[in-house]
Amino acid sequence: MLYRKTALRVAAPVAVLALALTACGGGDDKKSDDKKADAPKSQNKPAEPTALKAGETTTGKVKEGDATVTYDVAAQKVDVGTEAETKKLVSDPKDAKGLVVATAHMKITHKGGAPLKDTPDVAETTEIYADGTRGGLLIGAAEDAPGCEDELDLEGWKTGESHVLCETYLVPAGSKSLEVHWAEKEDGKPVIWKLAGA
Numbered sequence: 001m002l003y004r005k006t007a008l009r010v011a012a013p014v015a016v017l018a019l020a021l022t023a024c025g026g027g028d029d030k031k032s033d034d035k036k037a038d039a040p041k042s043q044n045k046p047a048e049p050t051a052l053k054a055g056e057t058t059t060g061k062v063k064e065g066d067a068t069v070t071y072d073v074a075a076q077k078v079d080v081g082t083e084a085e086t087k088k089l090v091s092d093p094k095d096a097k098g099l100v101v102a103t104a105h106m107k108i109t110h111k112g113g114a115p116l117k118d119t120p121d122v123a124e125t126t127e128i129y130a131d132g133t134r135g136g137l138l139i140g141a142a143e144d145a146p147g148c149e150d151e152l153d154l155e156g157w158k159t160g161e162s163h164v165l166c167e168t169y170l171v172p173a174g175s176k177s178l179e180v181h182w183a184e185k186e187d188g189k190p191v192i193w194k195l196a197g198a
Contacts, residue, residue, distance in 0.1 A: 051179065051194040058191040059111065060184040062122045069113035071122050075180035075193035076105045076164070078128060079145065083173055089141055099170040101138060102128050103145045104180045109162040116157040123151065123165035125186055129179040135169035 052058065057074040081101040087093040089101060108122055128135045148166035157163065171178070181190035 051192040054193060054195055056193070058182070060182075060191075062184055064113070064121055065117050067114045067117075069116070069122070070111040072109040072111050073122070073182055073191070074107045075182070075195070076107050078178050078180060078195050079103045079105070080171075080178075086170065089138065096170060098173055099136075100173045101141060101168055102130070102135060102171045102178065103141070103148070103166050103168045104128050105147060106165050106167070106180075106182065107162060108165055110157050110159050112159060115159075116155060118155055119151045120154055120157060120165070123167060123182075125181075125183045125188070125190075126165075126167040127181040127190070128167070128169040128171060129181060130171035130175035131177055134181075135171040138168045138170055141168040 052075070055074055055076055057072045059070065059072050061068050061070050079102070081103075083096065083098070083100055086096045086099055086101045090096050104126055106123055106126055108120075110116075127137075145166055145168065147164060149163050151165060154163060178195045180193040180195065182193075183190040
């Protein structure tokens with residue numbers, strides 16, 4: 001996960017917007033996204049029928065380096081762009097045909113545990129589903145989205161502090177329903193927020 005974060009700082013903006021397209025086709029060779037890209041189709045469906053509403057909070061424990069931190073996590077919203085905007089974010093506009101960028105805004109509060117010694121991993125398990133299928137991860141876009149904070153600036157995050165971290169995916173244009181999934185760890189059972197499509 002740290003490789004993915006630091007890699008974003010040493011390349012040109014468009015070049016780092018690599019696509020980890022799953023339902024949309026294509027792939028990505030970044031280690032942190034291998035499990036997402038290789039998930040069987042049976043895992044690309046919502047894991048449970050009940051869901052939270054936008055802004056509702058769940059609490060989870062996340063392994064951050066050698067410590068465990070308790071967080072309150074709430075999906076606030078998903079901002080959905082246009083196809084024209086999306087084409088400008090990728091190195092090859094053909095990769096974005098029929099797709100739009102969707103950015104999940106997660107308000108996360110450090111509730112217990114030691115201050116972070118490194119950048120946080122808590123938002124790394126955030127995924128966006130559109131009409132029941134997981135979108136394709138767009139690496140490097142969320143840090144520049146309005147209202148989103150850069151994880152690389154959050155070393156030393158202490159109890160009581162809240163930050164808005166984001167993850168950006170490509171989803172089919174015109175999707176009727178959006179879901180934000182978040183889990184305490186990569187293979188954990190996700191908490192789901194249901195949101196309206198765009």
